[in-house]
Amino acid sequence: MARTDLRQRIADARAQRAARDRVRMRRTASRRDGVRFEVDGQWLTGFCGNDYLGLSQHFAVVNALQDTAAREGAGGVASHLICGHHAAHVALEREVADWLGVPSALLFGSGFMANLAVVQALLGEGDVCVQDRLNHASLIDAARLAGCSLRRYPHADAEGALRQLRGVPEGAALLATDGVFSMDGDVAPLKQLALVARAQRAVMYVDDAHGAGVLGPEGRGSVADAGLGVDAVPLQLVTLGKALGSYGAVVAGDAELVRHLAETARPYIYTTALPPAQAAASLAAVKLARRDQWRRDRLVASIARFREGAMKRGFELMPSDTPIQPLVCGEDARALAFAQALEAQGAWVAAIRPPTVPEGQARLRIAFSALHSDADVDGLLEALEWAREAVGNGFPVDRAARA
Numbered sequence: 001m002a003r004t005d006l007r008q009r010i011a012d013a014r015a016q017r018a019a020r021d022r023v024r025m026r027r028t029a030s031r032r033d034g035v036r037f038e039v040d041g042q043w044l045t046g047f048c049g050n051d052y053l054g055l056s057q058h059f060a061v062v063n064a065l066q067d068t069a070a071r072e073g074a075g076g077v078a079s080h081l082i083c084g085h086h087a088a089h090v091a092l093e094r095e096v097a098d099w100l101g102v103p104s105a106l107l108f109g110s111g112f113m114a115n116l117a118v119v120q121a122l123l124g125e126g127d128v129c130v131q132d133r134l135n136h137a138s139l140i141d142a143a144r145l146a147g148c149s150l151r152r153y154p155h156a157d158a159e160g161a162l163r164q165l166r167g168v169p170e171g172a173a174l175l176a177t178d179g180v181f182s183m184d185g186d187v188a189p190l191k192q193l194a195l196v197a198r199a200q201r202a203v204m205y206v207d208d209a210h211g212a213g214v215l216g217p218e219g220r221g222s223v224a225d226a227g228l229g230v231d232a233v234p235l236q237l238v239t240l241g242k243a244l245g246s247y248g249a250v251v252a253g254d255a256e257l258v259r260h261l262a263e264t265a266r267p268y269i270y271t272t273a274l275p276p277a278q279a280a281a282s283l284a285a286v287k288l289a290r291r292d293q294w295r296r297d298r299l300v301a302s303i304a305r306f307r308e309g310a311m312k313r314g315f316e317l318m319p320s321d322t323p324i325q326p327l328v329c330g331e332d333a334r335a336l337a338f339a340q341a342l343e344a345q346g347a348w349v350a351a352i353r354p355p356t357v358p359e360g361q362a363r364l365r366i367a368f369s370a371l372h373s374d375a376d377v378d379g380l381l382e383a384l385e386w387a388r389e390a391v392g393n394g395f396p397v398d399r400a401a402r403a
């Protein structure tokens with residue numbers, strides 16, 4: 001047996017990705033101003049961020065960050081269990097628990113780490129984690145790392161979840177789902193899933209990265225919107241980097257489960273605490289998200305305006321009422337060409353390709369913010385129409401085509 005040449009394998013894999021339009025490229029923004037991004041010297045209107053409420057540059061959020069950094073510094077100093085735990089973290093955890101109406105909450109460095117923590121701390125060998133097929137990559141990886149068995153059910157199929165749980169009657173069980181699906185924008189059938197979890201004595205965990213701040217009363221998210229409490233959903237994830245416009249994540253819910261995470265979860269214990277300044281910024285953002293219903297109203301208006309306009313123009317939309325409004329293009333190359341054509345019209349929309357979405361379902365992931373005006377939405381609709389012509393007719397869209 002010969003040793004695999006790792007560098008050769010990497011080079012081959014990249015060549016294969018390149019041949020299939022699957023190379024991932026980063027675009028660099030040099031400046032941001034609300035939903036405008038300066039990219040390669042040109043200002044574009046972004047429909048690709050997750051700053052759904054438009055809080056990331058809010059003066060109260062930025063002031064909290066600056067004030068706390070001025071007093072406490074830029075860093076986290078140590079992990080929470082050593083000496084990194086700070087009053088700013090506690091204040092944020094209390095605010096999130098109060099907001100969601102749950103007993104307890106725990107702050108994590110990111111949503112990805114929080115998901116790793118929850119599944120690892122709760123499950124091990126002999127246990128099962130049942131998940132929606134379209135769950136976020138971090139939940140899938142979490143189950144793999146936990147060493148439990150991972151069973152995936154067809155998207156949004158509560159009966160499928162029931163079948164999977166019935167198939168593994170022994171060991172502890174976690175039923176984990178995204179609240180709002182990040183690439184489709186639809187909401188999980190949480191009520192039905194909660195019934196399944198109860199019947200099968202599984203703990204239900206909802207990753208509400210895209211629902212928190214956006215859905216439900218006071219923006220409490222998809223769980224509250226479904227009328228479910230901590231009995232039905234003992235743990236949920238609120239990420240702070242999306243609608244809250246900050247960074248980090250909070251796992252909220254049952255006090256004993258949360259304490260178990262704080263005392264045993266490796267991605268909580270073996271990492272530096274978030275800087276207190278970042279926690280202070282998040283606290284300011286949560287307060288704004290609770291108070292400013294107008295931000296959600298603006299989103300609802302933009303979503304309705306977009307859907308009506310897109311359907312009038314013959315675009316096929318997915319069944320989503322959330323700020324995530326995907327347009328499926330099919331082939332990778334088509335999605336890329338579409339995004340390029342939109343950029344030529346001044347709109348920045350992300351083309352999402354496999355493996356982030358299933359094969360043959362490359363798409364434009366259009367995302368709205370409370371900061372988009374009606375004119376922004378209308379401009380996007382016109383750009384889409386223009387782009388469809390450009391891509392359909394196959395004439396090349398390049399920088400020179402930018403009006």
Ligand SMILES: *Cc1c(COP(=O)(O)O)cnc(C)c1O
Pocket residue numbers: 110111112113115136138178182207209210239240241248249
């Ligand atoms: C973004 C996202 C995460 C990860 O959160 P980060 O704070 O960005 O690490 C987890 N789950 C879902 C569904 C997400 O969309």
